[in-house]
Amino acid sequence: MTNSRPKLVGITGGIGSGKSTVCQMFQILGIPVYSADDRAKWLMSNDSNLKSQLINEFGADTYLHDGSLNRIFLAEQVFSDPEKVKKINSLVHPAVGTDFKSWAENQTAPYLLKEAALLFETGSAEELDKVINVSSPLKIRMARVLMRDTHRSEEQINQIINQQLPDEKKNELADFVIKNSENKLLIPQVLEIHKKLC
Numbered sequence: 001m002t003n004s005r006p007k008l009v010g011i012t013g014g015i016g017s018g019k020s021t022v023c024q025m026f027q028i029l030g031i032p033v034y035s036a037d038d039r040a041k042w043l044m045s046n047d048s049n050l051k052s053q054l055i056n057e058f059g060a061d062t063y064l065h066d067g068s069l070n071r072i073f074l075a076e077q078v079f080s081d082p083e084k085v086k087k088i089n090s091l092v093h094p095a096v097g098t099d100f101k102s103w104a105e106n107q108t109a110p111y112l113l114k115e116a117a118l119l120f121e122t123g124s125a126e127e128l129d130k131v132i133n134v135s136s137p138l139k140i141r142m143a144r145v146l147m148r149d150t151h152r153s154e155e156q157i158n159q160i161i162n163q164q165l166p167d168e169k170k171n172e173l174a175d176f177v178i179k180n181s182e183n184k185l186l187i188p189q190v191l192e193i194h195k196k197l198c
Helices: 019-028 036-046 048-058 071-078 082-104 138-148 154-162 167-173 186-197
Strands: 007-012 033-035 111-115 130-135 176-179
Touching: 007 019, 019 033, 019 111, 019 130, 019 186, 033 036, 033 082, 036 048, 036 082, 036 111, 048 071, 048 082, 071 082, 130 167, 138 154, 176 186
Parallel strands: 007 111, 007 130, 033 111, 130 176
Antiparallel strands: none
16 A cells, blocks of 8 residues: 555645635635635634633733633734734744644545635644745735725735745745736636645
8 A cells, every 4th residue: 555645735825825726626626725714713712722822922812701812902903013913923923833734634635725814934844845936016906905804904904915035936835826916717726736746
């Protein structure tokens, strides 16, 4: 019996670039997708060790009375302060890394996708075999996020964008680039990468 593990492929892109849409296309092709951002939110609400670390760092208001994460409070605490961003990342990213490893061990596809906004920024790209960047013009990304995340202001979105590597840099670092702009079809680009990864 061969002990060949699935290839681990990261999929990244700036906020509003269309990562989730691209991931859905890979899922239709039968590729399991691990959403690091969704799992991070889940772990922040359900992992007792991580919860106590966050309370120690940011105070009791980090969680609401029902035990759920106080996202608004945390966003106000963190986003405008680069040091606090580093701190929260240093707590959440290792928990996500461990969670991803145990998830990946139970998968059998030829390759797996780890969807994360900050693959290069956190260094977790180094633990992957390949990385795909979903690239999209800033103006389109801003419009998408404002429409999708009605709770966010343009200023908050800019703060998030400023914590992410510029698209050009991600394109240089990535093994594959999917261009998600109005004049580019996504499906042929996804199929071509799928063929190469299989």
